[in-house]
Amino acid sequence: MSSWNKYFILKSSTASRIIKPSTAGLTGAVACGLIQPSIFPIKTALGVTGFKLAEISIKNLLAACLSYQGWLTHPKSAKTKIWAFCLKLLQYFYRSETFSYQKLLPKQPLPPLDVTLDKWADVSQYFVTEEEYKSTRDAIESFRKNEGPKLQKYLYKRFKTLDNWVSNYWIQAAYLSNRNSLAANSNYSISFKLTPERTPDYVARAACVVTQMLRYNDYMMENRIKPVMLMDMVPLCMAGYRYLYGTCRVPGEDIDSVVKDSSSSHIVVIRLGHYFKLDCYITCNNIKRRLTAYEMKQQLQKIIEKAESLGTANRAVASLTAQNRSVWAKDRKALSVLNKETLDDIESSLFVLNLDTYQPKTPDDLSRSILIGDGFNRWFDKGFNLVIYDNGLGGSNVEHSFIDAWVYTTLGEFLLCNEYYENGDVVKLESDGQTSLQPPVELVWELDDHMVNRVESAQLEMKTIIENFDLRSFLAPYSKGQIKKFKLSPDGYIQMMLQLAYNRLHKHTPKTYEPATSRLFLLGRTETIHPASQYSRNFVLAMDDKNSNDKERIHFLKEAIKYQGQFRLDATKGDGCDRHLFALYCASRELGMDIPLIFQDKVSYYCNILKL
Structure with missing residues (x-):
């Protein structure tokens, strides 16, 4: 067994709730997450065999619902509304314990090779000179025709046989x-x-905090922490x-x-x-x-x-x-x-x-x-x-x-x-x-x-x-509420302010790392968002251009935030490019191949140096 596969652990994140026990009897069992209120009478009516078949059917239907991603891209569509109704209905009949949704979560998708390479070609151009970027494009096209398909086929085998095709690469290499x-x-x-x-x-305070930490651990051991859910629906x-x-x-x-x-x-x-x-x-x-x-x-x-x-x-x-x-x-x-x-x-x-x-x-x-x-x-x-x-x-x-x-x-x-x-x-x-x-x-x-x-x-x-080691923290003069009043994403807004501040200090666009969660998928962790773009560059330059007016600056800001938001959405639903490229690199090392040129050029060098 190679050192890449020797050590593997599981991961995840965000806010959870406690299933608090009641005083006694059936109500207490329900509150502890041992019995759902709606399941008990159904089990009595269907009998043990019928109940087991119903439980299997509910699990299969839940897994199918959780594979739907249209709620991210079309949140107000009729299809999404029907999906939400069905999901909530199924969850009403499902036992919700700490890890009960794990095997129902979809696998992290493996993006098509061409899509990843095209996206990488787009994000690469902002960190290097035109001459260096031409070399990067040549390396991308060479990889697309030569090593890429073989490595993609290897990752596809991992996708079919493992719970997550990138997670153990990430924990080991990163x-x-x-x-x-x-x-x-x-x-x-x-x-x-x-x-x-x-x-x-x-x-x-130490005594109180320690005992509460022990209490949380006890709840974990008893599966009494409710699964973290987005919108109280998506685990x-x-x-x-x-x-x-x-x-x-x-x-x-x-x-x-x-x-x-x-x-x-x-x-x-x-x-x-x-x-x-x-x-x-x-x-x-x-x-x-x-x-x-x-x-x-x-x-x-x-x-x-x-x-x-x-x-x-x-x-x-x-x-x-x-x-x-x-x-x-x-x-x-x-x-x-x-x-x-x-x-x-x-x-x-x-x-x-x-x-x-x-x-x-x-x-x-x-x-x-x-x-x-x-x-x-x-x-x-x-x-x-x-x-x-x-x-x-x-x-x-x-x-x-x-x-x-x-x-x-x-x-x-x-x-x-x-x-x-x-x-x-x-x-x-x-x-x-x-x-x-x-x-x-x-x-x-x-x-x-x-x-x-x-x-x-x-x-x-x-x-x-x-x-x-140096560290400074600052209290902002306004909060996300003020930003939302202008119908702007607080996350995207802060990212653009970082781009502006860095450019004013250093006069160039930095490689910026912003993580998006991949926890919609089994063993998912993070994917990279690329806030830097031609849109962010237009905004940064316009802010210090005396010939530019506020209307133009606001337009460029909105365009930059829109691009960053779309990239974040793509990354969240498994359509980023960094983790895929990272896994392709790991696969090349695991197969004993020479390092492909795409991982040796200036863009790869700069992208390994995170400045923001």
Whole structure:
């Protein structure tokens, strides 16, 4: 088995809802997503065999409905209205659990080779000179006649035999085989607001947020998270939600792998560079339950007191995870000789909690700190690091390879909707304080001389990363509501403003990456939107042309946004060109072919350098 196919994981994203249990009986079963209200009487009337046949028929009809894409292109047509009625009717009789729609989702379509090449020829012309573009056109036509058909045939076989013809290529080539540091290159951050209804008591907030995260994980394990749906009708792929908890990216010398511990019941807490294992579930009267917020606060307080009695750690072991992936793979192998159990505890944990003593003062400060930390406090390999600061602010650092931002945003929204305090502290239940809790366990690193040198070297590298990283955030003078009043797409509008700003600074059109979701399809992730076009260029030039008037500028802006919107729509329904070209390239490497010229010209070079 080649390294391309050795590691494969599932993906996905966006907002979800919880199926809340009722008090008892049939109503409670219905609310938990175990029985749909409409199914119970039908099952009684049809009998078991008849019900099974009806269920199969409903699934087949749902799958057929979900393959229809006319709602994207003709949302007001009679056909779309009939489709919407049928889809809602079928969903009324269908059991809607977290992953119940997965096998009903259509496969991501494989675009025709000629369509992709024509689209690539169109988007390529804006990044290079006329002479370079002529070379690109020659390479495209050569590929169309020579290597292209063979590689397209190979991808078609993947389309017929795999759930998704591009997903494992994407995860392996875009993420797991990338050797760059995860810090500031791949991981992303999300910040949590501190509003009056939250609490400045950082221990209380940490306890509340952690218990809510555990609650969300319990719902996931019980299939009680409702599938994410567009317009409350069209389900999106939920595969990525399987990898929110208990996951870790393990470095390899050539390619990383992703591991998941589905039985994990602990978190690892980092405070002042010291590590602690905290069991989040206890067994009382033969019943396993998660810690309450009050109990969690007690445990976290013990960790804080112990860490502060020790002072700041001498070695920033976490900085090892910010190194080049191949370098970290070798260091991890050496580190595990004396610290295998500690590494196992970190990598198998549900997530890592960072209790940072730093107190960010501005949004820039907060985002920057969450994203890169200080070398002592971010274990970049983990699925996510939850960060809570001493002033009550917080957020998360998320490893990108198996959790897209849309997936984690759902969890973030759940936390913000379910944080609850009484008088600025966690809620205390009547039963709190009656159960004896085992204290958290300190995880102590044993470092020989070689590993001390390696950690010190990694610390210096991390210091360089921190010094070279810049981040600024700005509050816009108006919001998307104002943009919509002018009947413009907020997304397209912002993209054109980025084009204008960049051109004013650098006097040329940049390669711009904007993702569209591919989650309408099984195991879909993203496709590239190309905002840069002749229309965007006309707008940019008109804005600084003294001979142009506002009427012309508005016209060019609308035309540019219209083009960007159509490209976004095409990308969403599987008609983009970048992922197809990417898969053709991967296929050429997998088949041992010489790299086709289309992947060696100036356009390919520039398109791998993302400036916006």
